Amino acid sequence: MEGLEYSRAWLAYRKTEGVGDFAGSIVCRGGGVQLKTAATELKAAFEAMTGRTPETMEGEDERGADRPCVLLIEEASGGEGYRMELKDGVMTVSGGSCGVLYGAFALIRKLACGDTDFNEAKAPSKPLRMLNHWDNLDGSIERGYSGASFFFRDNKVVVNERTEAYARLLASCGINGAAINNVNVKGAASRLITSEYLGRLREMSEIFWRWGIRLYLSLDFAAPLSIGGLGTADPLDEAVRAWWKDKMAEVFSAVPRLGGFVVKADSEGRPGPFSYGRSHAEGANMLAEAVRPYGGLIIWRCFVYNCRQDWRDTKTDRARAACDSFAPLDGSFADNVYLQIKNGPMDFQVREPVSPLFGKLRRTKCLLEVQIAQEYTGQQRHVCYLIPQFKEILSFRTFNGSERDAVADVIGGMAAVSNTGSDCNWTGHDLAAANLYGFGRLAFDNALSAEDIAGEWIALTYGRGEKVIRNIRKMLMNSHAAYEKYTAPLGIGWMCAPGTHYGPSPEGYEYDRWGTYHRADHLAIGVDRTPAGTGYTEQYNPPLNAIYADRETCPEELLLFFHRLPYTYRLKSGKTLIQHIYDAHFEGAGEAAELIRLWKELEGEVEPGAYLRVLERLNEQLQSAEEWRDVINSYFWRKTMIPDEKGRKLY
Numbered sequence: 001m002e003g004l005e006y007s008r009a010w011l012a013y014r015k016t017e018g019v020g021d022f023a024g025s026i027v028c029r030g031g032g033v034q035l036k037t038a039a040t041e042l043k044a045a046f047e048a049m050t051g052r053t054p055e056t057m058e059g060e061d062e063r064g065a066d067r068p069c070v071l072l073i074e075e076a077s078g079g080e081g082y083r084m085e086l087k088d089g090v091m092t093v094s095g096g097s098c099g100v101l102y103g104a105f106a107l108i109r110k111l112a113c114g115d116t117d118f119n120e121a122k123a124p125s126k127p128l129r130m131l132n133h134w135d136n137l138d139g140s141i142e143r144g145y146s147g148a149s150f151f152f153r154d155n156k157v158v159v160n161e162r163t164e165a166y167a168r169l170l171a172s173c174g175i176n177g178a179a180i181n182n183v184n185v186k187g188a189a190s191r192l193i194t195s196e197y198l199g200r201l202r203e204m205s206e207i208f209w210r211w212g213i214r215l216y217l218s219l220d221f222a223a224p225l226s227i228g229g230l231g232t233a234d235p236l237d238e239a240v241r242a243w244w245k246d247k248m249a250e251v252f253s254a255v256p257r258l259g260g261f262v263v264k265a266d267s268e269g270r271p272g273p274f275s276y277g278r279s280h281a282e283g284a285n286m287l288a289e290a291v292r293p294y295g296g297l298i299i300w301r302c303f304v305y306n307c308r309q310d311w312r313d314t315k316t317d318r319a320r321a322a323c324d325s326f327a328p329l330d331g332s333f334a335d336n337v338y339l340q341i342k343n344g345p346m347d348f349q350v351r352e353p354v355s356p357l358f359g360k361l362r363r364t365k366c367l368l369e370v371q372i373a374q375e376y377t378g379q380q381r382h383v384c385y386l387i388p389q390f391k392e393i394l395s396f397r398t399f400n401g402s403e404r405d406a407v408a409d410v411i412g413g414m415a416a417v418s419n420t421g422s423d424c425n426w427t428g429h430d431l432a433a434a435n436l437y438g439f440g441r442l443a444f445d446n447a448l449s450a451e452d453i454a455g456e457w458i459a460l461t462y463g464r465g466e467k468v469i470r471n472i473r474k475m476l477m478n479s480h481a482a483y484e485k486y487t488a489p490l491g492i493g494w495m496c497a498p499g500t501h502y503g504p505s506p507e508g509y510e511y512d513r514w515g516t517y518h519r520a521d522h523l524a525i526g527v528d529r530t531p532a533g534t535g536y537t538e539q540y541n542p543p544l545n546a547i548y549a550d551r552e553t554c555p556e557e558l559l560l561f562f563h564r565l566p567y568t569y570r571l572k573s574g575k576t577l578i579q580h581i582y583d584a585h586f587e588g589a590g591e592a593a594e595l596i597r598l599w600k601e602l603e604g605e606v607e608p609g610a611y612l613r614v615l616e617r618l619n620e621q622l623q624s625a626e627e628w629r630d631v632i633n634s635y636f637w638r639k640t641m642i643p644d645e646k647g648r649k650l651y
Contacts, residue, residue, distance in 0.1 A: 006162055007425050009433055010460035011172055013048035019111050022068035022091045025055040030074025032097030037210050038072055038104035041168075045108045070107070074100050080176070080212070081123030082106065091118065098176070098212035099123075102444075105172045113459040122445065128297075128338065128367060128413025129443035130177030130216065131170070132262060133420075137181070137188040143373050143501075145380040146421035146428030151180045155188040157200035164207050166420070171211035173440025178208065178418075179216035183264040183301065190220045190227050193247060198254035205257040214259030216299070221263055221283065222271035223247070234276040235286035244290040252294035260297035262340070263287065267304045280304075280325065281332040288334035299367065299415070300333075302326050302341045302357060309515040317527075317534035318515030319345035323357045327539075331363035339366045340415055343393045345536075346516070348417075349493035350377050350384075350484045353548070353558055356539040358407050359398030368393065368407060371417040372435040376493075377483055379502050380419060380428040382621040383595060384483045385476035387438040387450040394446055399541040414443040429617045430610050433461070434476055451477060468605050471598045478591060484557075486588025486625040487632075489581045491561035492518040492526065495632060503624065504631040518560070522639050524567065525577075526560035537562060567640050581636055582644045585629040592618075592625035 023046040028039050039056055046054045054070075070091045078096030082103030085092045093103035102122070110118065134142040135149035137156075150162050170178065181189050191197060205215040224230040224243050234240055252258055265272025265283055273283030284300040291298060305321035322345060333339065339361065344352035348371040358366070370390055377384040394408040402409065416439045420426050427433045437457045441448055454476045455469060462468050487504070488495050494516040497505040509516040518525055529536035530549040537549040547553045551563045556571055567578035575583065596618045603611055634651040637643070644650055 005424060006165060006422075008165075009169055009426055010437055010457055011168065012461075013045045013108070013112070014463060015051065016049040016111055018116075019046060019049040020052070020068070022070060022086070022089060023050055023052070023054050024068040025057065025070070027069055027071045028056070028058045028074075029072065030097065030100070032074050032100070033210050034097040034101040034212050035072055035074045037171075037212075038093075038101040041101075042070060042072075042104050042108065045111075049111065072100050072104065079123070080127075081121070083121045084118055086118040101171060101212050102174060109172075109456060109460065112464075113456055114464055124174065124176075124444050125408070125446040126411065126413040126443065128177060128415075129175050129440065130179065130299075130367075130413070130415045131175060131418040131439075132179045132183065132218075132369070132415055133418045134182045134184075134373070135180060137192075141421055142182050142184065143375045143417070144421050145373060146419060146426060146432070147423035148421060150420075150422045151204075157197055157204065159200055159203045159207070163204055164210075166426075167208050167211040167213050169426070169436070170213055170440065173437050174444025175440040176212055177214045177216055177259050179218055179262045179299070180204075181218045183218045183262055184268070184270060185218050185220040185264075189218070190223060192217055193219070193223065193251050194227060195250075195254070198251065202255045202257075205255050209257045215255070215257060216259045216297075217261055219261040219263050219287070220271070221265045221273070225271075232276070233271065235273050235278050235283045236276070241286055241289070244287060248290040248294065248296070252291070252296065256294070258294075258296065260291055260299065260336075261287065262299040262301065264301045264303065267301070268307050279329060279332075281329045284337045285332075285334045288337045292334075292336055296336065298334075298337045299340050300337055301369070302339050303347075303369075305515065307515070308513045311511045311513075311517060314519075315534055316515070317529065317536050319529065319536050320534065320539065321345075322355060323360060323539040326357055326364075327360035329364075330361050333364050335365070337365065338412060339364055340369045341366055342369045343390075346493065348376050349491075350480070350487055351491045351557055352493060352561060353491075354393055354396040354398075354407060356398075356541075356544075358396075358410055359400045359405075359541045359544075360539075361410070362400060362402075365412045366410065368411045368414045369416070370414065370439070372432075372439050373417045373419040374432065374435075375417075375501050376496060377480075378621065378624075380432040381502075381617055382483060382592075382624065383429060383431045383475060383479045383618070385431075385438070385450070385454065385479045386435050387442055387453055388477065388480055390439070390442055391450050394442075397544075399544055401541075408446045414439070416443075425610075425613070430614050431472070431476065431617075433457070462606050462610075465605055468602055471602055475595050475598050479595065482588050482591035482595070482625075484588070485584040486592065486628045489560065489584055489632075490526075490556065490577070491558040493561075494518065504628045506632060506635040519564065520636075520639060522641075524564050526564040527562075528564045529562045533564070567636070567642060576642075578636060578640055578642050579645055582633050582646075582648070582650075585633050586648060589622070589625040589629040592622045596622060 073094035078099040080098045082095035082099040137152045139148045139153040222233045224233045266274040288298045302322045305318045434457045438453045454473045458472045494509045495506045497503045498508040569577045637650040
């Protein structure tokens with residue numbers, strides 16, 4: 001790809017009409033590192049778009065020897081927001097140092113997409129917009145579907161030109177933080193906060209900062225034991241607290257650009273404050289106190305549940321865990337702690353309700369956590385554009401008593417489990433890059449539509465050809481619904497192969513310890529989460545609790561998440577539940593075939609290598625969709641002995 005071992009993705013600038021109207025020179029006013037980065041990026045973009053090299057200068061001259069001009073102005077009070085204005089041949093982009101950088105990318109984006117509205121003012125919707133990487137120091141990635149880690153290899157930190165290329169991609173769509181190691185911290189990763197690694201981490205953090213990005217690390221809560229030589233990690237033990245304060249002084253002295261730490265505690269075998277009879281607030285606040293002098297943040301994950309549930313127990317409900325654990329602690333966390341809450345109560349399923357915890361935390365900073373690594377949505381072998389789902393989550397009303405009560409109103413930012421790796425195209429599936437780009441753009445501007453974000457990404461990646469934009473946008477916008485149809489019906493989830501989470505296995509998780517049951521028998525399916533069942537619906541604020549608890553008002557796409565129903569239950573469409581399952585799986589497989597048809601129309605319209613790579617993935621997706629269709633439908637046919645009304649082949 002372009003002579004590199006990795007692509008430039010959506011930043012592979014191409015010849016563009018109209019750019020020369022003001023691309024003769026670039027005048028910089030300010031000395032911030034991000035302003036210099038912005039000027040360099042604009043110069044590279046203008047060279048590619050016009051074939052001419054603009055002059056770059058510093059000072060007051062706005063015309064650059066009577067040539068068209070872009071004026072970059074760094075303002076001390078501008079923060080991450082920017083203003084853009086075209087007047088008398090001068091394009092002015094101003095803002096704080098990071099804001100000028102975002103403004104420069106916004107200008108490039110407008111030019112590449114043919115948007116001629118150059119007068120705008122933008123500030124990020126939220127201050128924290130970050131990626132969580134699940135990279136291990138041996139170079140592997142937990143739930144990684146696009147090659148090995150480009151941060152680590154053989155228990156060493158890797159810093160090279162790809163580090164900068166990655167930071168550039170993130171900055172271009174508005175991401176300002178990245179935690180580079182797995183939240184399951186073990187082995188060599190526990191030593192990332194020692195002198196063994198801090199020098200290379202400082203190099204990486206300085207590269208990141210040129211692009212307005214803070215480096216974060218995932219932290220081992222038990223580090224006082226694992227690397228400190230203490231006999232305890234009790235957060236209220238004075239020796240432990242002193243150890244953390246000394247360690248953070250060492251870490252931030254060596255890596256002053258460090259943003260802070262992500263912590264997974266008391267979950268899936270990870271150590272935490274529960275081991276010592278302490279609360280999550282006591283554990284998080286102890287770390288927050290240690291990083292406070294350096295402006296550091298503690299990102300405390302709320303993915304906490306009893307992972308050794310007995311499948312015979314029909315009252316214990318994994319879905320309840322986050323709210324049960326954290327809602328009573330509202331208001332007790334330090335102001336430099338963010339609780340990171342998964343979008344749903346389970347684990348990134350293609351369909352699950354929005355976590356009720358967003359409606360319970362009125363005095364606690366929190367982040368929305370989503371997953372663009374498609375662990376349960378096709379693993380970057382299926383195209384599944386997730387931005388429409390994220391838009392639904394952001395607009396979900398929590399009914400927390402505030403005038404503005406949507407999820408977008410109550411969060412302080414967004415975090416996504418990343419989908420990048422060492423593959424030449426970064427994301428394995430070329431079209432999966434739309435989720436990386438889309439997450440950044442949506443986190444920066446919550447008001448953007450999924451359609452508009454898709455259109456931007458397509459134009460930047462493949463150009464502005466009418467058929468290219470029409471077909472790929474249709475593919476992206478239809479892909480999530482198609483995936484939902486041919487995999488798990490009506491919100492039940494978890495019918496995938498254990499461990500790998502790829503491909504159908506209707507009872508793979510049915511008798512295990514993970515609390516992921518659909519409880520299908522020959523008469524009925526679903527989990528009763530009403531007050532008569534597990535009581536999960538009561539974690540929602542009124543009127544949501546009543547809406548979900550009533551099968552007649554419960555949204556049908558979540559019906560089996562909240563209710564146990566007979567297969568003969570009739571949906572609002574008039575179909576029985578079992579017929580809906582049959583129909584949805586046949587429809588979904590048909591829509592997977594439609595993706596191939598739409599892509600084949602673009603042969604010769606997109607770069608041949610990309611065309612063939614995507615076609616190969618789409619063919620695999622169709623085969624997998626047909627496998628899902630036949631396995632799931634045959635499973636329910638064998639369970640119920642109720643035939644498909646349309647007489648289609650069941651096995």
